[in-house]
Structures are given as structure tokens and as C-alpha cells.
Amino acid sequence: MSDILIARRELAFQLYEMQNVESLCDRERFAEHSRETFDSVIDIAEQIARDKLVEHNRLADEQEPQFDGERVSMRDEVKVAFDTIAEAGFLAGRDDYDDGGMQLPETVMSACMSLFTAANPSTSGYPFLTMAAARLIRNFASENLRQQFFPHMLTGRFTGTMALTEPHAGSSLADIRTKAVPAEDGSYRIKGNKVYISAGDHELSDNIVHLVLAKIEGAPAGVKGISLFLVPKFLLDENGNPATRNDVALAGLFHKLGYRGTTSTALNFGEKGECVGYLIGEPHYGLKYMFQMMNEARLGVGMGAAAIGYRGYQHSLEYARERPQGRLVTNPSPESEPVPIIEHADVKRMLLAQKAYTEGALALCFYGARLIDDSDTGEGKVKEEAHLLLDLLTPILKAWPSEYGPKANDLAIQVFGGAGYTREYPVEQCWRDNRLNPIHEGTNGIQSLDLLGRKLWQHNGQGLQLLHKEISSTMAGAHSDFAEWVKKLGDVMGSIVKVTMGIGGKIQKAPEQSLANSHAYLNLLGHTVIAWQWLKQANIARAMMDGDISEEETAFYQGKIQAAQYFFVWELPLVDRDIQVLMSFDQTCLDMENSWF
Amino acid sequence: MSDILIARRELAFQLYEMQNVESLCDRERFAEHSRETFDSVIDIAEQIARDKLVEHNRLADEQEPQFDGERVSMRDEVKVAFDTIAEAGFLAGRDDYDDGGMQLPETVMSACMSLFTAANPSTSGYPFLTMAAARLIRNFASENLRQQFFPHMLTGRFTGTMALTEPHAGSSLADIRTKAVPAEDGSYRIKGNKVYISAGDHELSDNIVHLVLAKIEGAPAGVKGISLFLVPKFLLDENGNPATRNDVALAGLFHKLGYRGTTSTALNFGEKGECVGYLIGEPHYGLKYMFQMMNEARLGVGMGAAAIGYRGYQHSLEYARERPQGRLVTNPSPESEPVPIIEHADVKRMLLAQKAYTEGALALCFYGARLIDDSDTGEGKVKEEAHLLLDLLTPILKAWPSEYGPKANDLAIQVFGGAGYTREYPVEQCWRDNRLNPIHEGTNGIQSLDLLGRKLWQHNGQGLQLLHKEISSTMAGAHSDFAEWVKKLGDVMGSIVKVTMGIGGKIQKAPEQSLANSHAYLNLLGHTVIAWQWLKQANIARAMMDGDISEEETAFYQGKIQAAQYFFVWELPLVDRDIQVLMSFDQTCLDMENSWF
CATH class of the missing domain: 2.40.110.20 (Butyryl-CoA Dehydrogenase, subunit A; domain 2)
Structure with missing residues (x-):
């Protein structure tokens, strides 16, 4: 079985090449940290994930918690894992040194959580929820209440x-x-x-x-x-x-x-x-408090969906490399040896789609985590802009990975063929686990209404303007190899502006008609943001390939560029449908009557 | 829980309005049949589905068959159901009177099987496989072998x-x-x-x-x-x-x-x-025999996927009608009563998509069943053309419903929200059951290669030409209300012809490059055929609405037109991506190298 949870090379790329996390160490809060301390924390998280989480992932699925009317019992490994995570200090990973915390940035904690979730989503749920609840208490409870509960939540x-x-x-x-x-x-x-x-x-x-x-x-x-x-x-x-x-x-x-x-x-x-x-x-003020911690909780769901998606991708990749079956159309002779299925173009498609979805989702989530860091510890314009972008993008941070992570898992099953739908292989569990993510922490339908009905118009629409500026800046700095992608992304951004202005002009007078296709808007903006993240990844990869790097590194970056190409050729054009639907204020769904079903 | 397996009104529409199944009674083989005998057979099937199949559907999922090293044991209800289906004569439904059969057309047997599968896919597997094996023996085994086994398979x-x-x-x-x-x-x-x-x-x-x-x-x-x-x-x-x-x-x-x-x-x-x-x-000649019965087996998988998809749709429809939650944006006051969730535009979208997918898939499968009937019992040109179309469309008959049936089930879970992902509600089982269909009886990847690498070019490409003619004829007879859809469908058909000619000109010299995007071709032709089926359904509905019909009938037909509109506005435009990929012979997937993943 694949040993890869989230590839460390991938995490390093997202943290240090994409999000430049080392730069956070210039800030007072993270002054005692360095890439070395970040990496050792991630090392520990990976070790725990491997030693305490992976092994009972299937067992806890098969033998779920039982309630006998008095007590809830579950497999012992869950408590062992929870205690190990707590003892290693992860529950207090983001918290102050004074509270016994590690003062880690969100980006680095997200990397640790992605390893836990990839290894075992359901056991990881306990620390995840404890951290979320503790933060709420820390931020909003009275000093007395805080003292009674908060410290004990940091220790588990x-x-x-x-x-x-x-x-x-x-x-x-x-x-x-x-x-x-x-x-x-x-x-x-x-x-x-x-x-x-x-x-x-x-x-x-x-x-x-x-x-x-x-x-x-x-x-x-x-x-x-x-x-x-x-x-x-x-x-x-x-x-x-x-x-x-x-x-x-x-x-x-x-x-x-x-x-x-x-x-x-x-x-x-x-x-x-x-x-x-x-x-x-x-x-x-309860809902207000709850919403102030929603950003992080929703990012957590998105990251979990990305991690489960990625884990399934790695399983199917390993299977495709090792499973000989069939022959290439160029050498169909039954006398020849069968090839590993990774050689078949349609299997490559299914793997490349998984790569594009899950590494795109990881890029998005680490970008979101960096926005949280900048919003929490940045200064002046950096802080302000991070806050604006985070507010706008939260529905997408939650919904996009939780839509496309499960799609990746579906493709992982398909790569496995008949083995994929048996419980003897791991991918069907990834697929089942991930199915919760489009629903919990606010269904994706709710996310789409939150985006189109609220987030877009907050702060006078500055969020979208800023996003547009950020995307334009990436486009302006893109390598000339990617000119076609830049053109397509520019066209789509232009359409988004038009669509948004159209809806903005109508939403007061005709709110129902304006919001009816919120799903299409979420998908349109989501896919555009992911295309942008892929352009960023390809740009970095392209620049690195000009340097003197190893064959292995070249392959890594080449893979980034190819996955970006997949996203621009196979995925981004699909939003033309969303643009048409939104531009025309299509009322097909809204007009449907109950009795017509 | 919803009492609807496959709505009888829907079956009647597909059989008698779409496929004009009564006309089969003019043929000698079906001369003793009439709409009345067809309906009574379907009545019996529905009764068995309700009395013997529905109740243990969840139980057989929870308590799957066990093997103790000696014997396989399973819940008793499975045998009771199997015996009831056998005793009612369904195993011999298609067979000759002389063999104790009912000489029913494939269309009518498909309707019966759709009811069984909607009620309980896994128990229905036993009769389905027995019938398929029996037909192979009947068609190809020696008289001696046939006599020894065939009669006993017809009785179960x-x-x-x-x-x-x-x-x-x-x-x-x-x-x-x-x-x-x-x-x-x-x-x-x-x-x-x-x-x-x-x-x-x-x-x-x-x-x-x-x-x-x-x-x-x-x-x-x-x-x-x-x-x-x-x-x-x-x-x-x-x-x-x-x-x-x-x-x-x-x-x-x-x-x-x-x-x-x-x-x-x-x-x-x-x-x-x-x-x-x-x-x-x-x-x-083993594979040749096997392939000769594949058409029917693959249609069976497609019909099963459509039926499970439809069943989930009905469950979620009932839930959406009964579940009050939230308010319309036009009346958000918390003092007002919550509305049933079916009133929310985004829930309507999810229901309408399910309707478009599953009734589209049913239309396709009944069309396929009619092609089998015409290929088996038609004469002259009818027989010949049915054979050509069936050959071409078999990969689509299998793959399209098995791609979009599960998508419908995914949406059904989403409509249920948190309840959807619990095993206390029925839709998650539909979704799990349906996940096998894109894999077994030939994965959808295999189907796409079968279509683009083989089926398309058989009989000098007459299949596609004939399909084009059939679609054009529906377009020519379409109501003027649907002019926009006709235009779009015509454009897509034009692109299909171009794409196919392009590939045809290249496939000998560069087979790998030509076949690399077979998935896109399958999706393109599949969606086009479903759009055609929706245009047919809308045409019939539109014509009926000009007559003097009840309010209930009007609602039924109005729903058909609205679902057709959904398919033309929300679904068909997505194939523009496939056309681009195919037209440009995009090599993104083929070029991806193993080491780049």
C-alpha cells in the first residue's frame, strides 16, 4: 500500500515556494521559528500520522463507535492517537507560548493537519473540533470561563x-x-x-x-x-x-x-x-462569534477534502504503476508483455485530473492559510487585504475542495477497476469519507448563497476588485509559454466582472432571479481561482526549470506544468456554461414548479 | 419513505409515447400481446418489487452474504424474492412460448427489470445474470447441452x-x-x-x-x-x-x-x-459469442444505473417536498413559516438535474431496448438500421447512464443534507450501489475505446450517418418553441461530424494520438444523444399540451419540457470543451509521463 500521505516534496512546494512561509519568521510572533523548526514540527506530525493514525483508519471504519445506552465505546487506537497528538503539543500548535502553545503559523499547522487527515480523517476529527472550540473560548469567553476550560482543551x-x-x-x-x-x-x-x-x-x-x-x-x-x-x-x-x-x-x-x-x-x-x-x-451575539471562527473551520474542511482526495490519488497512482494490464494501441500483439496501466492514455487522464484537482485544492487551501496568517499577524495593507480576500474566498475555500476532492476519489476508484469498489482496497473509503465534506460545516449550496448573496458585496465589493488585481498581477508575470492560458484566464475574469456587475445592478429589485444560479457563480469563481493557482504553480515550476536542477526535480516541476495544462485545457473551458447561465439570468431552475417534478 | 420505484406514468410515457411499443404487437412474435398484457406483466413486476424486494434492500446491504469456508449464507428474503420472480415467469420473460416463455419484447422486460432494480439492485442481480447466461446457452450451445441446462435456467x-x-x-x-x-x-x-x-x-x-x-x-x-x-x-x-x-x-x-x-x-x-x-x-469463438450477448448485458447495466439513479431522485424529491427549512429571499422574516426546501432555487436545480439525468437515461435505455426489439424481430430496413444503431450506441447505453446515474445519486444525498450521509436514510445506499456500474460489464474507459476505436468505423461508419439522420429528423419535426435547442443540437452534430472525420483521417497513421481523448468523444456523443432524447420527449409533451388534458397531465408534460430545457441550457453546452479537446487533438494526457506524477 502507498506510503505517501501528502508527499513532503509537495508540502515543501506549497509552503516554501508558493506561500513563502519562511518570510513569516520576520514577524515578531514567529521570530523564534525558521524553516527548520517548521520542518521538524511537520516531521513529528508525519511520524504520528504514520505510527498512530494510518493503521486503524480502516479498522475504525469497520468497527464504528457503539452506544449501549450508557456508554460510547470505540477502538482503543483512537484514544492512543488523540493522546499522542495532544502530548506532542498540536492542540496548542497555534497558541501562545504563554499558554503552552507553539505559536505556529496557520500555514504550518495546516500542513500538519493535512497529514493527520490523509492518514485518518475520522480520528483527526477529534483534535480538529477541540482546537476550533478552544479558539472560540479563547477569543470570546470571559476570563473566568476561559481559565476554567481553555488550558485543558490545549492539553486534550x-x-x-x-x-x-x-x-x-x-x-x-x-x-x-x-x-x-x-x-x-x-x-x-x-x-x-x-x-x-x-x-x-x-x-x-x-x-x-x-x-x-x-x-x-x-x-x-x-x-x-x-x-x-x-x-x-x-x-x-x-x-x-x-x-x-x-x-x-x-x-x-x-x-x-x-x-x-x-x-x-x-x-x-x-x-x-x-x-x-x-x-x-x-x-x-452568538452567531457573530461563531462566524468569526468559521473562516478557519471552513478552511479546515476544505483542507480535509483536499487531503483525502490527494490520498486517494496517491493510492491509485501506485496501483497504476504496478498493475500490468493490456497493451498500447501501437503494440497490440498478445505475444508482447502487458504494460502497466499508467501507460494507457485514459488512465493518465484519470490520474492527471486527480492531480489537477487535489494539488489545485492544496494550493488553494495553503493560500487560504497564508491569508489567515496575514490577516492575524500581518500589518497595515497586508493585513487589511488578507482580511478582504479571506472573507470573499471562504465559501470557495470550503466548497471547491469539497466538490473536487470527492471527484478525485471517484476517479481513483475507476483507476482501480473492480478492485476499486471492494473494501479490500483503500480508495472506496476515501470516497465515502470525503462525501461528508460538501455537506458539513455549511452545505455547498449555503456556501454559494453566502458568496453571491453576501460576501461579494461586503466592503463595497473591494474583495473581488482585489482578487482581480492579484490575478492580473500573476498573469502579467507569467512565462510566455503560458500565453494562451493567460488569455483564457483574462477572458474569464472579464466575464466575471461583467456577470457580477449585472447581478449587482439587479439584486435589489429582483433578488430571487439574481441569486437563482448561485451554484453556477460559485463554480465559475472557484474554477477561476484554481486556474490562477495553477498558473502560479506553473510559473514557479517554469522558472525553476531554467536553473540547474536534478532529474527528479525536473520531473516534479514538469508534472506541475502538465497538470496546469490539464486544468486550462480540460477544466477551465467548462465555466463557459456558467458564464452563459449567469449572463442570461437563466431562470430554468427558479421557474420549475413543485407539481412538475 | 417514497413509495415510487419507477413512476408508472413515466414507464407508460417511455413505452407507449416514446417507443410506441404497442406497434410491436403487429409482429408475429408479439401478436398475442397488447398494451393490456404488457401492463399486467408490469403490474406483476411492480407487485413483486414492492412485496418481495424493497423490504430487504437495506437488510441485505447491512448483512451481506457470508462464507464460512464451506457454505455461503445470506438472508432468507433473497431466495424468497428470487423464487417469486422465477415462479412469475420473468426468467423466461423474453423466451418462446414453446420453452415456457412469455415472448415479451425487450422494451417491456426492461420496464420490469427497472422496477426490480429500483427496489433492490443486489437481489435483482441473480435473475439478471441467470437470464443473460441462459440466452447465451440458447443461442450458441449444442442441442444436447441446451436441453440439459437451458430449461432449468428459465425456471430458476x-x-x-x-x-x-x-x-x-x-x-x-x-x-x-x-x-x-x-x-x-x-x-x-x-x-x-x-x-x-x-x-x-x-x-x-x-x-x-x-x-x-x-x-x-x-x-x-x-x-x-x-x-x-x-x-x-x-x-x-x-x-x-x-x-x-x-x-x-x-x-x-x-x-x-x-x-x-x-x-x-x-x-x-x-x-x-x-x-x-x-x-x-x-x-x-468464445469471445465472439460473449460479445453477441454483450449488447443486452450492457443495456441491462445502463438500465440498472438509470433505475438506481431514478430511485434516489424520487427519495430526494419526497424529502424536499416534506422538509421545511429556511425562507425565500423574498420573504426572509424569521417570523414567517419556513418553506419546504423544494421552494429553494438551488434545491430545484439539484432535483431538476436528477430528473434530467435519470429520465434522460431511461429514455436512452428504452430506446436501446426498442432497437433490440427491432433488431430481433423487425424486418428489412427496420431490422438492419436497428442493428447498426444498436452496435454504435451500445457503449453509450452502458456508459452514459452509469456516469450520470451516480451523479444523480450524489445530488440526492446533497438534497438530504446531513441526513443524506447517514445510513438511517436510503440515498447513500443508492449512491454506493450505483458506483459499481461505471466499472462492471466493461469499464467506461473500455467503452470509450470500444466506441472510438471500433464501433464508429464498423460498417463503413454507417452507424453514425444513420444516427445523424435520425437526430436531424427529430430536429426537423421539433416545435418552434424549441428552435434554440435545435440550433444548438445542430451545431454540436456538425462538430461531431467534423471531429469524427478528422480522427478518421488520422487514426491509421497515428492511432495513439487519435484515441487519446476517447473519454471526451464518449461524453460528447453521449450528451448529444441524451439531448436528442430530451428533444423527443419535449416534442411529445408539447404536442400533448395542445390537447384537452387534465391538470395533472399538464404538469407531467410541463416537467418534461422544463427538464429538457435544463439539459439544453445547463448540460449540452459542456460538450464544447470536448469538441475543443478533440478538434485540436489535444495531447495533454498522452504526453504526461510516469515520472512527472
């Missing part, structure tokens, strides 16, 4: 969840019904039901810290009445240790088609009326 | 398999190593290993009849040395009853991601040197 003694979704409301958070009633001691009593809560119950940690969206009695209707509460599984005693069981009950586990090792739970809060919750920040 | 007492694939050779049948040595009694001794043999072992029947591809000692290399053998699990005694166990051993079961109820087996023939096989037809 406590784990975290995000409890948003309710059975009747799904993605429509405006309609949540979970209630919070103030108690005399300043805490609240929470009552309501949540579903699809990942990592909502297990015995990996001493305590589980649920971050729960709920409405305080008398709050305004809709999203403006949502508050955020910290609801621990165990209430703490005076020494800060988990003591009394809080009134949070596991109603049951969902049985998913993928990520089966991560428990997906239905939780009942306050069945006995005794569920204690602590308000985080101000009342009614 | 014996079941059948097709044993082609070997572990080292996969799709490359030229390289099979299974050997056949003549014995003194005129039979052969078979020795070799086969994998992925569906229904290769079970206890549903008294005997299993394997149709095995093998090479007689001293046969020419490659496909020209392949012979076809009948290898029963039990040898028959003098009374024709299964008696002695033949030397066919089950080495193990494969564990698939879908169709889990259909055993997928590794079989060892002749481990003890005592495996008896009987030659079917002439030596070295």
Missing part, C-alpha cells in the same frame, strides 16, 4: 464540540429552538435538542465542552436572537475538576457512510431541566 | 454466471490463462482462477451454471484463442439432476461497497484437476 484533557444544528431546522439557524433561561447564579439553564454533533460523546477525554447555540428567553426572532453557551458534559468542582454530570444526554448515534470513527450524535440538553450553560460573550 | 432451478475476469488480467481478456484440456469423453478439463464473478456461489438454486472463458491447449495467443465453456457447479446424473460436485471451489468473497447482497466471488476451477467443462459452440 477536555475535548470540544460545536452544537449548532437542530432536527427541525437544519442549516436554518434562524429557527433554532434551544432555550436558555437565566439562573440566579448567573449561569443559564439550557433546554433543547441538537443533531449531527460530531464528537458529541465518547470517552477520549475527562470532559466534553459543547459550544451550544441557543436563544435566551425573550430574545429577538431569527439569527439576531442567538446566543452562544458553553455547556460541559461534567460540571467542574471548586478545584476545577470535572465532577457532577451535567444534564446533557446522548439520545443516539447517527450511522454515517464515512468518517465513521467520528461519533455523530443526537444530544438532548436539559431533559430534566437541569442543564447548566455559561454564556460566552454578550447575549444575542 | 439453475442459476447462471459469466466468468470472464482473471486476477492478473482484469479487462484484458487477451491475457486470460484459464486452460481447457480435451478429455476422452468430448468434454474438457478446466483449470484457472476467476475473480469478481457475480453470483458465483450461493444456495439459491440447485445448480450454478458458470459460463467460463478459457483457452484450449495450443490455441492462438490473444483474444482469437478464447473459447467458451459451460461449467456447472454440480455435474448432472443420467436423469439430468445435479449430482456430483464439480471441481469448482469458492476461494472467497469480495466485500464490495455496494450491491452487497450479490455475492462477488473468487473461483478456482480445477484445483484437483477434475473440473469438467463443456465447450459451447466452436473452439476459439
